[in-house]
Amino acid sequence: MQRTGDAASRHEPVMLARIVELLAPALAEPGAVLVDGTLGMGGHAEALLRACPDAELVGIDRDREALTLAGERLSPFGDRVHLVHAVYDELADVLADLRLGAVQAVLLDLGVSSLQLDEDDRGFAYRVDAPLDMRMDADEPLTAAEVLNTYELDDLTRILREYGEERYARRIAAAVVRERARTPFTTSARLVELVRANVPAATRREGGNPAKRTFQALRIEVNGELEALDRALPAAVEALAVGGRLAVLAYHSLEDRRVKQVLAAGARSSAPVGLPVELPEHAPYLQLLTRGAEVPSETEIEHNSRAASARLRAATRIRAGGGRAA
Numbered sequence: 001m002q003r004t005g006d007a008a009s010r011h012e013p014v015m016l017a018r019i020v021e022l023l024a025p026a027l028a029e030p031g032a033v034l035v036d037g038t039l040g041m042g043g044h045a046e047a048l049l050r051a052c053p054d055a056e057l058v059g060i061d062r063d064r065e066a067l068t069l070a071g072e073r074l075s076p077f078g079d080r081v082h083l084v085h086a087v088y089d090e091l092a093d094v095l096a097d098l099r100l101g102a103v104q105a106v107l108l109d110l111g112v113s114s115l116q117l118d119e120d121d122r123g124f125a126y127r128v129d130a131p132l133d134m135r136m137d138a139d140e141p142l143t144a145a146e147v148l149n150t151y152e153l154d155d156l157t158r159i160l161r162e163y164g165e166e167r168y169a170r171r172i173a174a175a176v177v178r179e180r181a182r183t184p185f186t187t188s189a190r191l192v193e194l195v196r197a198n199v200p201a202a203t204r205r206e207g208g209n210p211a212k213r214t215f216q217a218l219r220i221e222v223n224g225e226l227e228a229l230d231r232a233l234p235a236a237v238e239a240l241a242v243g244g245r246l247a248v249l250a251y252h253s254l255e256d257r258r259v260k261q262v263l264a265a266g267a268r269s270s271a272p273v274g275l276p277v278e279l280p281e282h283a284p285y286l287q288l289l290t291r292g293a294e295v296p297s298e299t300e301i302e303h304n305s306r307a308a309s310a311r312l313r314a315a316t317r318i319r320a321g322g323g324r325a326a
Contacts, residue, residue: 012043012303012304012306012307013043013044013047013109014109014249014296014300014304014306014307014310015249015294015296015300015307015310015312016043016044016047018294018312019044019047019048019107019247019249019312020044020047020048020051022245022247022289022290022314023048023105023107023245023247023314024048024051024052025245026104026105026243026244026245026316027048027051027052027054027055027104027105028052028054028055029054029104030054031054031056032052032054032055032056032104032105033055033056033057033058033100033103033104033105034048034049034052034055034056034057034058034103034104034105034106034107035057035058035060035091035094035095035103035105035106035107035236035239036048036057036058036059036060036107036109037060037088037091037106037107037108037232037236038060038061038088038107038108038109038110039059039060039061039066039067039070039083040061040063040066040070040109041066041069041070041073042059042069042070042073042074044107044109045057045059045070045074045081045107046073046074048105048107049074049077049080049081055080055104055105056080056081056082057074057077057080057081057082058082058084058094058095058098058100058103059074059081059082059083059084060083060084060086060087060088060090060091060094061083061085061086062085062086062087062088062136062137062223063136063137063138064085064137064138064139067083067085070083071083082098084097084098087137087228087232088108088228088232088236089227089228089229089231089232089235091106091232091235091236091239092235092238092239095239101241102239102240102241102242102244103239103240103241103244104240104241104243104244104245105240105244105245105246105247106236106239106240106244106245106246106247107246107247107248108232108233108236108246108247108248108249109248109249110225110229110248110249110250110251110255111225111250111251111252111255112136112219125188125215126188126191126192126209126211126212126215127209128188128189129187129188129189130187130188131145131186131187131188132144132145132148132185132186132187132188132191132218133145134215134218134219134222134223135222135223136223137223140222140223142222143222144218144219144222145184145185145186147159147218147221147222148176148180148185148191148218149180149184149185153173153174153177156169156173156176156177157169157170157173159217159218159220159221160172160173160213160214160217162217162254163216163217163220163221163226163254164213164214164215164216164217164218164220165213165252165253165254166213166214166217168198168199168200168203171198171199172194172195172198172199172214175194175197175198176191176194179194188215191211191214192209192211195210195211195214196210196211216252220254225255226254226255226258229255229258229259230258233248233258233259233262234262237262237266237285237286237317240317241317242317242318242319242320243316243317243318244316244317245289245314245315245316245317246263246314246315246316246317247289247312247313247314248312248313248314249310249311249312250293250310250311250312250313251309251310251311252309256293256311256313259311259313260293260313263286263288263313263315264288266284266285266286266315267284267286267287267288267315268284269283269284283319284318284319285317285318285319285320285321286315286316286317286318287315287316287318288313288314288315289314289315289316290312290313290314290315292313293311293312293313294311294312294313295310295311295312296308296310
């Protein structure tokens with residue numbers, strides 16, 4: 001286990017300056033509220049609180065250890081900070097419990113955190129042999145080992161194909177079913193070797209560790225990540241005040257496609273084709289702040305390799321109503 005050092009020394013926030021540039025204009029007024037729905041170790045939140053001295057933070061995370069570390073990091077900001085143990089798709093309930101109305105900014109930094117990747121006993125990384133856990137919230141019952149040892153062949157295949165975009169999903173799933181009948185899966189090294197043995201040699205030689213897609217698929221299934229994102233994006237738009245801003249960092253195409261679709265839907269008219277006059281309820285309720293998905297600079301990627309796959313999209317709320325339609 002690697003639990004040495006404070007949050008600031010263990011985490012390099014991705015595209016930090018650009019996130020601050022995009023969200024800070026909405027957080028200038030006293031009482032402005034930022035919701036960081038995936039607080040992690042608090043790097044983005046800290047920078048925004050420093051840049052926006054009149055803003056308050058609602059920091060949400062499903063990982064209790066992350067909340068503890070972030071709480072220590074953000075303690076200098078005192079009662080400007082409100083930390084909540086929840087999944088970000090519970091955003092509306094969190095705001096209601098805090099008796100907060102519309103907010104001025106929402107940030108979602110998706111995927112697995114540096115904390116989870118760096119702690120070997122969490123089982124997220126395929127570089128070390130570790131228990132097949134992969135839970136972002138240790139209070140939840142489902143683990144990666146249970147998925148591997150109990151799911152039917154067709155379900156395993158679907159998960160690997162859809163969530164891992166693994167072209168050899170059926171072959172890998174069949175090998176898992178065959179091998180677990182001999183001995184159940186408990187740690188990651190055996191799974192890594194199984195994947196390596198069941199993909200062509202050319203695949204093993206290019207594109208990094210061939211197990212990365214299988215690990216991504218298991219992590220998404222264990223944590224219900226895409227279902228949570230599908231609920232969270234409309235909730236985040238709905239929570240924004242007019243003039244409020246939403247920024248989302250995605251790290252693979254499954255996430256980024258969903259973000260793109262929700263923001264694009266809000267930024268175009270919903271009026272039926274041929275309608276002579278656009279009614280107010282059909283007007284766009286979002287304005288895009290990024291042209292497509294922005295990516296980190298080469299300099300940032302050289303300094304922080306985990307930023308390499310990041311895709312940033314942002315939008316601002318330009319009228320009330322319409323959020324649920326997203």
